[in-house]
Amino acid sequence: MTRTLRIGTRGSALALAQTGTVAEALKAAGAQVEIVVIKTPGDLSDAPIAQIGIGVFTSALRDALANDEIDVAVHSYKDLPTAPDKRLVLAAVPQREDPRDALVARDGLTLGELPPGSTVGTGSPRRAAQLEALGLGLNIVPLRGNVDTRIGKVRNGELDAVVLARAGIARLGRTSEITENLEPIQMLPAPAQGALAVECRIDDVDAEHLIQSTLDDSASRAAVTAERAMLAALEAGCSAPVGALADVVEDLDDEGKVVYRLSLRGVAATPENDLLRASATGDLTEAEGLGRALAAELLDLGAAVLSGPEA
Numbered sequence: 001m002t003r004t005l006r007i008g009t010r011g012s013a014l015a016l017a018q019t020g021t022v023a024e025a026l027k028a029a030g031a032q033v034e035i036v037v038i039k040t041p042g043d044l045s046d047a048p049i050a051q052i053g054i055g056v057f058t059s060a061l062r063d064a065l066a067n068d069e070i071d072v073a074v075h076s077y078k079d080l081p082t083a084p085d086k087r088l089v090l091a092a093v094p095q096r097e098d099p100r101d102a103l104v105a106r107d108g109l110t111l112g113e114l115p116p117g118s119t120v121g122t123g124s125p126r127r128a129a130q131l132e133a134l135g136l137g138l139n140i141v142p143l144r145g146n147v148d149t150r151i152g153k154v155r156n157g158e159l160d161a162v163v164l165a166r167a168g169i170a171r172l173g174r175t176s177e178i179t180e181n182l183e184p185i186q187m188l189p190a191p192a193q194g195a196l197a198v199e200c201r202i203d204d205v206d207a208e209h210l211i212q213s214t215l216d217d218s219a220s221r222a223a224v225t226a227e228r229a230m231l232a233a234l235e236a237g238c239s240a241p242v243g244a245l246a247d248v249v250e251d252l253d254d255e256g257k258v259v260y261r262l263s264l265r266g267v268a269a270t271p272e273n274d275l276l277r278a279s280a281t282g283d284l285t286e287a288e289g290l291g292r293a294l295a296a297e298l299l300d301l302g303a304a305v306l307s308g309p310e311a
């Protein structure tokens with residue numbers, strides 16, 4: 001008897017594309033899979049994410065998983081609340097896509113080429129704060145909707161530009177519409193941007209092992225673990241102006257041998273909304289501690305303690 005793994009996903013084009021890659025990998029490993037689309041309140045409301053709250057895209061999927069309606073949930077990792085869900089286990093963090101943000105602007109323009117007063121759409125306080133900090137006189141306007149809708153507002157002339165996660169555009173096969181990849185030095189991505197989180201029930205050891213051995217990428221997992229530990233220690237919700245990016249880098253130990261280490265950069269806002277940037281490097285096996293240490297440093301520098309996970 002072969003078990004069929006029911007893989008739950010949101011119904012957006014992006015979610016379906018992401019889930020498709022997970023399903024294909026599991027099939028290639030010999031599993032039988034079925035895709036189950038779950039509607040979430042985040043898909044049904046047009047209100048700003050900051051208003052409808054954290055977890056709007058993910059809690060319905062998590063409940064369906066805990067209630068045995070599905071066996072696997074595929075999330076955009078950055079949309080998951082930082083608080084752990086004791087009913088579930090993170091079975092895999094697949095190899096991460098390019099985590100950078102990307103600009104889609106009219107006439108092929110880059111950020112630096114946009115004239116002052118240009119309208120740039122984003123619903124993300126993190127992106128807005130970092131765009132403001134460039135001092136280009138851009139007019140940042142709120143924006144929501146799926147990737148297609150957002151790019152459409154540039155195509156139809158409603159906006160001069162939008163900023164989106166490169167990974168989302170890439171998963172939809174639309175990278176040709178990107179006019180500039182934003183370097184982390186000016187625009188740090190959201191913690192875990194570009195990564196997926198593949199969850200299963202805490203007691204479903206068979207599914208966990210299959211998913212982990214088929215899909216987990218330890219470098220991606222270490223990087224996002226550090227980024228999200230930083231976010232959690234700042235008590236920031238997903239809508240807070242906090243960015244983080246970790247990379248695995250080569251280093252030399254005391255005997256001159258090559259070792260791999262984790263390098264983490266972070267950005268957070270002060271109560272006056274000025275941006276603070278800091279970085280730290282640590283052991284690959286100490287990803288969580290590295291994230292917490294960088295958060296402590298940002299707090300020492302005057303970063304605002306942000307509202308808790310419920311805000």
Ligand SMILES: NCc1[nH]cc(CCC(=O)O)c1CC(=O)O
Binds near residue numbers: 196
């Ligand atoms: N908050 C929405 C969301 N969640 C994940 C992605 C993109 C894919 C990813 O970062 O993994 C997006 C769209 C965006 O931020 O442009």
